[in-house]
Every structure is written in structure tokens, then in C-alpha cells.
Amino acid sequence: MNEPRETSHGMAASQHDGQTTAGKEAGAMLRFENVSKAFGEKQVLSDVSFAVPPGEALCILGRSGMGKSVTLKLSIALLRPDQGKIWVCGDNIASLEGAELSKVRRKIGFLFQDAALFDSLSLYNNLALPLRRLSNKSWPEVEEAVHRTLQQVGLENDGQRMPVELSGGMRKRAGLARALVLEPKVLLVDEPNSGLDRITASEIDELLLKQKTERKTTLMIVTHDIHGARRVGDTFAVLEHGRFVAYGTAKEVEQSQSETARKLISERY
């Protein structure tokens, strides 16, 4: 991994009850540096800074419409910040275009909230598409990689099915398989458990945990499911009105001055 090209001067997360874990971000896989983003009059993120070290999982909590998904989309340059820098694997993704951007994006996997599988392609082709385009793998190698990834998520017998034929949980697992097929270093996950029953949600959490522990993938998860977040996450951030009102371990967030943060982490609404 390349080191960030600019000297790090931030902290692991800023604007969160004054807590700092400075220095932790030195080898961070993902780092936001004074990032702001607005949509028209609405300021979604205001001068946000944080860092996620390699192999760790950051769970972003917060009420709806607080900019959690925007944070994920900024991390993969689907949106651009109005100001600030976003370092992914040592590159400021916010300033990249074209081939350079593609190169960084290959290191990132993204599980969308509703999986965002391509309707017109079978599950097998959903996974094979990025492999055929972005790797030098031969057809049998692609087939093998797709099969292996589908096996990881328990869908090895469903490769020929179309997305519309899959249940909610299967779609989510299929989306996860597609996000993992290129073996990303960073995995961005948007609401992994939304609309799923507790058992299926637990299966998804297990898959994410496996990624973190076995493959040392860095995770950034946006979630409302505190059970899953506590199981997978190392660090928790609570986003409110464009700022982190709490940041740290579950225990630290529980003791935060922010009432919203305490409610969210303990699920006492």
C-alpha cells in the first residue's frame, strides 16, 4: 500500500466530543481529511475527518438522511466532496479521474443497500462482468473465481438464476459476492441488514466478519442494526447534522455526551 502523499495532520476522527486517537491513521486504509459536502442549501457533511486502519471495521450510525450513505459514496468517488481529501489505499480518490480512478476503485468493493444487481444479467454474469473486464483471468479462471465467491456466500447452486428470482437475503449475499469477487482491500457496505430477518441478517454479519478476520479486509459499514454493528465493528461513529457527534469503541460511544449516540449504540429509543 502506498503511504498518503501528504503529511497526515488530522486525527482518527474529528468533532466528536473532543476525543482524538491521533497517529492511528498513519497507515490508514481509508481516511477522510476535512471533508465537506453539500447538496444545494443542505450541508450533508461538514469538515469531517476520520481514519480506518487496515483490517478494521468502522460502523457509521445515525438517523436517516444524516449523510451516512453519502460518506460511502464519497469513499469510492461516486460523489465528489466540495472540499477535503479522501485517501483510499494511499491515493486521494477525490482528485482522481479516468484510468487512475479505475485503478483505485478496483481495490474497493461496494455492497449497495438493495444489492444493485444488474437485472439483465444472471447471477453468474453479475460476478463475471468485473472479472472479465478488470482481470487478466482466462475464461476457466473467471468461472473458477465466480464459483469460489458464490460458494463463500452460499449461492454456488444459484449462478444461473436472474436477480429477480432471488429472495431479499439471497440478493444481499449476491451483492456481497459481487463486491468481493475482485478481492478488494476495502469493503464499503450500505445497510447490510435492512429488510432482512434476524437470522438472515446474522448470516450476512458472519460473512462480513469473515472478510475482516480471515482476509483482513478493511470495512466501512453504514447500518441501523446495532446488533450486527457490535458484532462486526471495531470503531463506531455517530453522524448527526453533518458531523460526528461520537467516535470510538462501543464503550466510548456509550459514554459519549451525545444523547443520540448513546441511544443509537444501546438501541434505546
Next chain:
Amino acid sequence: MHIEDEFSSRSNNLPRCGCIFNGNSARVWLPCCGGLVLRGLGGLDGDSVLACKGPRWRLASYLFEGELLKKSLEALGAMSLFGLRVITSAFSPPFEMAQLREQLIAAGAESWLLVFASGISLGTVMSFHTRSSLVTFGATAMIPSVQADAFFVEIGPLVAALLLAGRVGSGIGAVLANMRATEQIDAIESLSVDSFKFLVVPRVLACVIALPILTLLMDFCGLFGGFLSEHFNSHISLSLYFVRAFDDLGWSNFIPPVLKTTVFGFIIGAVSSYFGYTTNEGANGVGRAATNSVVLSSLLIILADVILIRCIFFVFPDSAI
């Protein structure tokens, strides 16, 4: 003159509806149901609150300060840039051949039945009308020639394009808008795939390639429909009908009209893709994108037809009858 003053001074002689322009400001008034004239309370800029005055007219609170014109020009500019991007992307690798093949099937192969049926029907109906006119002059022998001229020069290209705009244009708009709403386009981008080249360029190229072929199908089906009608009326043979049909038809009546459909195809593909690809209204945007795709591409096809016909007449003066 200040716009309110001008309005006041003219309030007794106002037309039933109209507008006053002043610089980049414009106020529109419409007939009033209650018989009152409304006059601007605030200044010229941005205040659309209006007060009542006078017996017969109502000033609509529609103040657009040049916004409508500005927005229209912005949309036109964005669409032109979109079209330009399609052209530049079409000639740069990677070429999405698999996608193009898929779209050719969707736009071309799956549209043939519609074009075939429309061509036959239209040809038959056209022949009925032509016969009723020409029989008066004893010129029924000219029916095949008139039919061929009408179909190859104008009806075939235009009707095929409008049919494709309805069937394929709405589909492109709806599919891309749905992909945008369900984050599939974001997912493509996140996989380091250029979504524009992957989704838009093959669709536009498919329309450009498919439409001339469908136009030929429409032309011949129209001619054949005319033959069926004529055969039942005058028992003319197929060979004689086609000999008479092509007797006066030169290459200049045939090639340029077919080629102009590539422009129509580009309009259908680019306009529909523009509405679908750039929507940001979620599920609501899907229906809107489909409707806008059909409406605007149909309108632009007709406008482009007028311009292209002038161009064809300029390049091929022989084809100007």
C-alpha cells in the same frame, strides 16, 4: 417603462392573454374567472405576489425572470454535450460489442414485427386513398409509382423512426432511469466500468444501425401492402406492380432518405439515453424519463426531417420534385 406601470397603463386594453417583456423579465396574464386584474405588489425581481385591480383580467403570478429560457438553453446544452460525448466515446476503446449485439436485438430484431405490421397496414390504407384520388383522372396505373415514391422518400423513414421512438426510445429511457434509481449505474461505476460506454453508447449505436434496416423493411412492407390492395382491386400482378413502382424511383430518392434515418436513430438513442441516464428523481423519474424520451425524440425527428430534406435537396437537386 417600469413593467408594473406599463401593465397599469395598459390594463384597460389588455388582450385576453399575453405577456409583457422587459429586459430579462416577463409577466404572463391569463383570463380571470372572477373578472379581476392582478397587479405586481413587489419589485420586478422575483416577487410573484399579486394584488387585484380592474374588472376583467387576472394577471397570472407566473414570473419567470428569464428562468424558463435559461433552463431550456441549459437542457439543450446538456443534451448537446451528451450527444457529443456519445460520438467521441463511440470511437474510443473499449468497444462494447456484446452490449451492442444485445441492444441490436432489442432495438432491431424485436421491432421487426411492429414495423412489418405497420408497413403492410399503412401501405394498404395509402393505396386506398391514392386510388380514390387517381381514379378521377384515369391515372390508376401510377398508383405503384406514387406509393413507392411516398414510402421510400418520406413515409417509410418517418414512420419507422416514430415507431422506434415509441417502442425503443421509451424502453431505453425507462430502463436507464430504473438502473439509476436502483443504483445499478453506481454499481457499474463502482466496478471500474465506464457506465456511459457500457450502457449509453451501445444503445445509441443500436438505434443508428437498426433504424435504416427497419426503414427498408417499412418501405417494402408499405409497397407490398399497396400491392395487396391493388391486386384485389385491379388484379395487377406482383411483377408488374413492382416494375411500375421502381420505374421512376432513382437512387437519389432511395439512398439519402434511408441514410437520414441514421440521424433519426441517433436522436432516438441519444435523447432517450439522456433522459434515462441523467434522471435523479428515483422511481418517479422512470415514468417521466420514458414519456420525455418519446415526446422529445419524436419532436426532434420531425424537426430534423425538415432540415435534412432541405440538405438532401441541396445535395441531390434531382430528388426535389
